[in-house]
Amino acid sequence: xxxxxxxxxxxxxxxxxxxxxxxxxxxxxxxxxxxxxxxxxxxxxxxxxxxxxxxxxxxxxxxxxxxxxxxxxxxxxxxxxxxxxxxxxxxxxxxxxxxxxxxxxxxxxxxxxxxxxxxxxxxxxxxxxxxxxxxxxxxxxxxxxxxxxxxxxxxxxxxxxxxxxxxxxxxxxxxxxxxxxxxxxxxxxxxxxxxxxxxxxxxxxxxxxxxxxxxxxxxxxxxxxxxxxxxxxxxxxxxxxxxxxxxxxxxxxxxxxxxxxxxxxxxxxxxxxxxxxxxxxxxxxxxxxxxxxxxxxxxxxxxxxxxxxxxxxxxxxxxxxxxxxxxxxxxxxxxxxxxxxxxxxxxxxxxxxxxxxxxxxxxxxx
Amino acid sequence: xxxxxxxxxxxxxxxxxxxxxxxxxxxxxxxxxxxxxxxxxxxxxxxxxxxxxxxxxxxxxxxxxxxxxxxxxxxxxxxxxxxxxxxxxxxxxxxxxxxxxxxxxxxxxxxxxxxxxxxxxxxxxxxxxxxxxxxxxxxxxxxxxxxxxxxxxxxxxxxxxxxxxxxxxxxxxxxxxxxxxxxxxxxxxxxxxxxxxxxxxxxxxxxxxxxxxxxxxxxxxxxxxxxxxxxxxxxxxxxxxxxxxxxxxxxxxxxxxxxxxxxxxxxxxxxxxxxxxxxxxxxxxxxxxxxxxxxxxxxxxxxxxxxxxxxxxxxxxxxxxxxxxxxxxxxxxxxxxxxxxxxxxxxxxxxxxxxxxxxxxxxxxxxxxxxxxxxxxxxxxxxxxxxxxxxxxxxxxxxxxxxxxxxxxxxxxxxxxxxxxxxxxxxxxxxxxxxxxxxxxxxxxxx
Ligand SMILES: Cc1cc2nc3c(=O)[nH]c(=O)nc-3n(C[C@H](O)[C@H](O)[C@H](O)COP(=O)(O)O)c2cc1C
Ligand code: SF4
Ligand code: SF4
Ligand code: FES
Numbered sequence: 001x002x003x004x005x006x007x008x009x010x011x012x013x014x015x016x017x018x019x020x021x022x023x024x025x026x027x028x029x030x031x032x033x034x035x036x037x038x039x040x041x042x043x044x045x046x047x048x049x050x051x052x053x054x055x056x057x058x059x060x061x062x063x064x065x066x067x068x069x070x071x072x073x074x075x076x077x078x079x080x081x082x083x084x085x086x087x088x089x090x091x092x093x094x095x096x097x098x099x100x101x102x103x104x105x106x107x108x109x110x111x112x113x114x115x116x117x118x119x120x121x122x123x124x125x126x127x128x129x130x131x132x133x134x135x136x137x138x139x140x141x142x143x144x145x146x147x148x149x150x151x152x153x154x155x156x157x158x159x160x161x162x163x164x165x166x167x168x169x170x171x172x173x174x175x176x177x178x179x180x181x182x183x184x185x186x187x188x189x190x191x192x193x194x195x196x197x198x199x200x201x202x203x204x205x206x207x208x209x210x211x212x213x214x215x216x217x218x219x220x221x222x223x224x225x226x227x228x229x230x231x232x233x234x235x236x237x238x239x240x241x242x243x244x245x246x247x248x249x250x251x252x253x254x255x256x257x258x259x260x261x262x263x264x265x266x267x268x269x270x271x272x273x274x275x276x277x278x279x280x281x282x283x284x285x286x287x288x289x290x291x292x293x294x295x296x297x298x299x300x301x302x303x304x305x306x307x308x309x310x311x312x313x314x315x316x317x318x319x320x321x322x323x324x325x326x327x328x329x330x331x332x333x334x335x336x337x338x339x340x341x342x343x344x345x346x347x348x349x350x351x352x353x354x355x356x357x358x359x360x361x362x363x364x365x366x
Numbered sequence: 367x368x369x370x371x372x373x374x375x376x377x378x379x380x381x382x383x384x385x386x387x388x389x390x391x392x393x394x395x396x397x398x399x400x401x402x403x404x405x406x407x408x409x410x411x412x413x414x415x416x417x418x419x420x421x422x423x424x425x426x427x428x429x430x431x432x433x434x435x436x437x438x439x440x441x442x443x444x445x446x447x448x449x450x451x452x453x454x455x456x457x458x459x460x461x462x463x464x465x466x467x468x469x470x471x472x473x474x475x476x477x478x479x480x481x482x483x484x485x486x487x488x489x490x491x492x493x494x495x496x497x498x499x500x501x502x503x504x505x506x507x508x509x510x511x512x513x514x515x516x517x518x519x520x521x522x523x524x525x526x527x528x529x530x531x532x533x534x535x536x537x538x539x540x541x542x543x544x545x546x547x548x549x550x551x552x553x554x555x556x557x558x559x560x561x562x563x564x565x566x567x568x569x570x571x572x573x574x575x576x577x578x579x580x581x582x583x584x585x586x587x588x589x590x591x592x593x594x595x596x597x598x599x600x601x602x603x604x605x606x607x608x609x610x611x612x613x614x615x616x617x618x619x620x621x622x623x624x625x626x627x628x629x630x631x632x633x634x635x636x637x638x639x640x641x642x643x644x645x646x647x648x649x650x651x652x653x654x655x656x657x658x659x660x661x662x663x664x665x666x667x668x669x670x671x672x673x674x675x676x677x678x679x680x681x682x683x684x685x686x687x688x689x690x691x692x693x694x695x696x697x698x699x700x701x702x703x704x705x706x707x708x709x710x711x712x713x714x715x716x717x718x719x720x721x722x723x724x725x726x727x728x729x730x731x732x733x734x735x736x737x738x739x740x741x742x743x744x745x746x747x748x749x750x751x752x753x754x755x756x757x758x759x760x761x762x763x764x765x766x767x768x769x770x771x772x773x774x775x776x777x778x779x780x781x782x783x784x785x786x787x788x789x790x791x792x793x794x795x796x797x798x799x800x801x802x803x804x805x806x807x808x809x810x811x812x813x
Contacts, residue, residue: 048553049763051721052763100761101761104730184719186715189718
């Protein structure tokens with residue numbers, strides 16, 4: 001592979017094809033080196049660049065032009081050059097900037113995790129645990145909006161939105177027409193529909209999966225269950241919709257299917273389905289098929305992203321490579337994502353939910 | 367020496383007849399006999415720097431324009447002029463529309479743009495009519511439209527009205543808005559020179575930059591380059607406002623000292639009402655404020671001049687920027703805290719909301735400043751403000767984030783004791799919102 005180029009991130013050198021972004025290169029190394037992403041989504045064209053959590057320092061531009069870049073750059077929207085040297089967690093500036101961005105993102109956030117369906121699989125929670133600190137330095141009233149029904153299946157909690165634009169790109173790229181977008185500007189900028197309750201397109205449900213926070217919620221699941229009290233199971237059906245891969249994740253408790261979502265990869269993005277395309281699913285699979293008899297069950301999911309849920313030991317495949325190498329190059333043990341046992345008594349470490357045969361019941365989640 | 371406003375006071379210069387009689391459209395005549403590349407070369411030689419704020423060399427910008435086969439290119443003129451304190455483009459367009467149109471024709475020819483656009487801020491409600499009339503006159507006389515003066519070059523100019531957003535002055539937001547979309551700045555790269563309006567190669571220039579192309583072609587780039595000092599060539603329009611005896615739009619030579627500009631009889635004639643000079647923002651609201659001592663003399667004790675290099679001498683520690691030329695003067699009665707608060711409110715209001723540091727940080731800074739201004743602040747608030755601006759600066763998509771951070775940083779850097787006074791004297795600061803006379807004398811630099 002002659003057109004591969006070398007890039008060094010946090011002192012680890014890898015080869016990637018030309019045209020790769022710094023972020024994708026860092027994800028190849030994986031673990032703590034990969035910058036957090038709140039707006040970038042590899043399957044959505046044009047996404048990224050907005051949230052600024054993925055900022056990195058380019059200490060050497062390239063072999064040809066070794067000058068460092070003057071400012072931190074958004075790694076999701078900056079391409080690698082041959083011989084480029086990047087600092088992610090090894091740069092104090094980056095660590096400080098991420099703290100800053102985390103603080104900004106939480107500034108107007110309602111912190112209503114106790115009543116939010118996204119809790120447990122929320123990227124903002126993860127970001128807060130990793131880069132935030134306890135307490136807040138703001139003392140002003142937070143900006144608030146009323147929850148809004150934006151179609152038969154979806155409710156919008158604008159208070160929680162971080163303006164990542166992912167849902168807008170999803171609607172634009174997955175459906176024939178987009179009927180929601182951004183209104184107003186500055187801190188009043190908000191997601192809304194042009195005609196209220198109009199989000200009905202048969203692929204619009206995917207906006208729920210791309211939303212990094214709990215702003216877009218599944219009305220068929222709202223408030224029914226905490227996600228860590230359900231057991232994720234992979235399943236499929238012969239979906240008649242030609243664009244739907246029919247491969248899903250069922251979130252079950254006992255024999256009851258509480259929620260259907262797309263399968264996600266270790267970055268929290270919709271995983272590639274067996275047809276080689278991103279595994280988007282249609283509204284029918286997501287909202288209408290809530291009986292086990294609708295599905296062919298494959299078995300417990302492998303959750304490969306660190307999260308509250310992965311700590312139910314589904315994380316056989318968690319990609320945490322080179323932990324020792326990392327510790328060596330950055331001179332300290334890399335910070336792992338949140339450890340739920342620090343803060344909660346639920347789902348005790350000794351419980352291996354993935355090894356429970358068949359459905360998991362109330363007593364299994366204690 | 368006046369290069370732009372020389373004929374501004376001639377009766378009827380706004381109309382074609384008078385403009386042509388006084389040497390108008392000579393630059394187009396001359397340009398059409400040259401090749402586009404020669405024209406770009408002339409502009410390069412002139413050393414002209416963009417007058418929109420950043421001061422990027424115009425000739426260089428033009429030479430970056432991509433020229434893929436079969437793809438149209440465009441010139442877009444930025445007439446959004448929304449930076450507080452800046453109103454020089456308005457003067458040019460209102461009183462010398464033909465000079466501006468002439469510059470656009472020459473520039474369009476140089477860049478190979480057959481359809482050029484003026485993006486004008488919505489609040490300048492009456493100016494598009496003036497421009498459209500000038501365009502119609504130019505067209506009627508064969509300076510626009512098909513086959514201009516038999517040269518085979520076609521060019522149309524369209525005037526597009528904005529809806530009143532400062533952010534649409536940022537070149538990529540302007541392009542989005544011109545395309546009919548929400549005015550969100552694009553994430554660069556790609557730069558407009560490669561993919562601009564409708565993804566075609568585009569040059570975005572300020573009104574004054576384009577107008578300056580006329581004297582450059584008339585006198586030749588080399589001659590133009592001899593006027594001025596160092597890398598500040600030609601002349602600059604300044605819009606002076608604030609507590610001045612004679613505010614207004616002035617065309618200045620670059621070897622004019624700041625002191626002469628403020629106090630000279632030919633210029634602003636000093637501070638109004640016999641007050642003392644306290645501080646000044648020399649280049650539009652986004653550039654750092656300077657206390658009187660650092661405004662008139664650099665930190666090294668040298669005289670400060672009205673040009674790109676001299677005004678930025680000392681970096682942001684002790685200097686500022688020429689920026690867009692919006693020269694805002696504060697007298698001894700003005701309160702820097704209140705002033706900074708107003709600016710913060712402006713940036714909060716004008717942030718497009720795309721990226722987190724600017725969307726959230728601008729509002730936060732405004733609220734803290736408001737708290738301090740109204741006597742509710744604490745010392746920790748000043749440090750918090752510093753921390754917030756530091757984490758916005760350089761971390762955003764477009765320079766509006768920096769523009770919001772710099773005024774706050776400079777105000778704290780140079781007037782920290784005034785902030786502290788508001789905190790230690792809450793009642794007095796309430797009673798005398800506009801006054802802190804004892805700070806009128808130049809202060810020493812803090813931080
Ligand atoms: C928030 C923001 C607002 C701006 N507003 C204006 C403006 O009103 N007029 C202008 O000419 N340039 C403005 N600019 C600068 C433009 O982005 C661009 O640099 C300029 O039009 C280039 O022209 P020049 O090279 O002739 O200076 C603004 C930039 C930013 C970041
Ligand atoms: S609703 Fe969710 S997906 Fe849409 S912009 Fe807000 S946070 Fe992003
Ligand atoms: S810096 Fe502010 S104005 Fe510029 S893109 Fe970001 S949010 Fe929008
Ligand atoms: S993930 Fe790169 S800026 Fe949001």
